[in-house]
Amino acid sequence: MGRQLFRGLMMLIGAGLVSIALEIFLVPNDIIDGGITGISIMASYFAKLPLGIFLTLLNLPFLFLGYKQIGKTFALSTLFSIIVMSVGTYFLHPVEPFTDDPFLSAVFGGVFLGFGVGLVIRAGGSLDGTEIVAILLSKKSPFSVGEVVMFINIFILSSAGFVFGWDRAMYSLIAYYIAFKLIDVTNEGLDQSKSVWIISDRYREIGDALNHRLGRGVTYLEGEGAYTGDSKKVIFVVITRLEEAKLISIVEDWDSNAFVAVGNIHDVKGGRFKKKAIH
Template sequence: MLLEHLIPTRLRFRKLPPAAGGAGLRAYLGQHWQALLLHGVLLLAGVFSAALGLKGFLLPNGFIDGGVTGISLLISQLTGASLSLLIVLINIPFVVLGYYQLGRKFALKTLLTILTLAVALLLVSFPPLTQDKLLIAVFGGFFLGAGVGLAMRGGGVLDGTEILAVYLTRKLPASVGDIVLVINIIIFSAAAWLLSIETALYSILAYLAAAKTVDFILVGIEEYTGLTIISFHSPQIRRLITDQLRRGATVYECTQGFGTHGHQRLKVEAIFTVVTRLEVVGLTDEIHKIDPQAFVVMQSVSDMRGGLIKKRALH
């Protein structure tokens, strides 16, 4: 999962120009309330989708998930305790941790989202939609992952595990993904021992489906890709990017270090730009037309702010 999206996009208060007056203030407040409304809709949609994945697929068939939700499901199956109550109680320490690590607004959104999910699980009923275990694992994970992703888009989370992972990365020489992976290995190992190996395997499949769905919700098909282009025709390539594609480009000078003329230490310009994955093929084709020998390096970019880039539909 793209865990860096845990840190919510904050509404920044900008100084209004003197000429703006009351009209500028009203416009700013309108944007402020629009952003709050959008976040609220995303959080509610996330809660509904997660509740559907849990009550319509995973719960009736005894499957679990990773993270705090998985721990709650496992304890609920073993003890018969209320899942809604467990989700709230187990998440509270992580909400408190999120308050100190990521801010009051994030903690408040997360708490309200978790409480809404608990109420939805308690009061809303979803009929079991299928008896096929493979479909249950895949689509249960899909709807649960969609709920988690939509909640992240709204500035909160439905599971506190990622908050703990962000905190532990500052104490341990490990990444967020490594810590979440270790936590989930422990959870699924416990499920295999306490429930059954088959249940644990189907639960892992549900978790993988949820993780990929979260990535898709946060990144979408328009994943950002960074391109570094090294060519002796860099002026034409730069104009292609800025004038035709209407994207930003950074040009910096470097020295050729390898090749038939490497010993002459020829100067060459390198161009760095960021485009969406849908634009990569067209851009590289045009670069090839200008310089078939251009050296192009591509790397995935999880997220970015500012600059002349194509914006995703939701942020």
């Protein structure tokens, strides 16, 4: 129960931040977001009706698809987040915008938008039906979810040029880019995990140093050089992004010619690995 309440609180805060981004920064300055939210902003502009009405109505068909194809929990979480966002835009609509500078509005609107959407996604929900469409289309096409979303949003953001002017469309692209980056930061965390493979003749000393100085458990894997046929020990370790520089320094202290390969990891569970994260 506590876990569900925490997820609900995350979705509440996230949807609230998106409401602030829309009504305090973006919409008053004719800057739009991508996806159904962007379409809703333009529909609200033409119909002279509250934004929240379109945010809810236009997302309903996609919620039905999400319920059928992805699951009940996802659909209910998304419905809750969208309702909170729609209600938030209704109550924030009379509030005066913080600035009428379009660049500042794009930057800060993108920041609030990215953090808000990231929190909702991390809690297991969504705020835009285009993400559901992208998930379904990616299963039946050679394109990834990100590529489908990007194509849809380029079309929607370009449409803003015909409605609000091309300068506003460019500001919309700035806001979208900032939001896109901050969604990743919020969803993955500043301490995003990284996997590291190290090949060195001094593997034992490097492994012990990583264990003691970084506090990370290491695993020794058996390898073989394809060219020489020599047996090699490969060190495998998982670290956070903030520990990468220190790891490189430790390896160079023992073997400046060591082979080091670093890759991003979406998530880590189990074992002795610990990091600060929102669950």
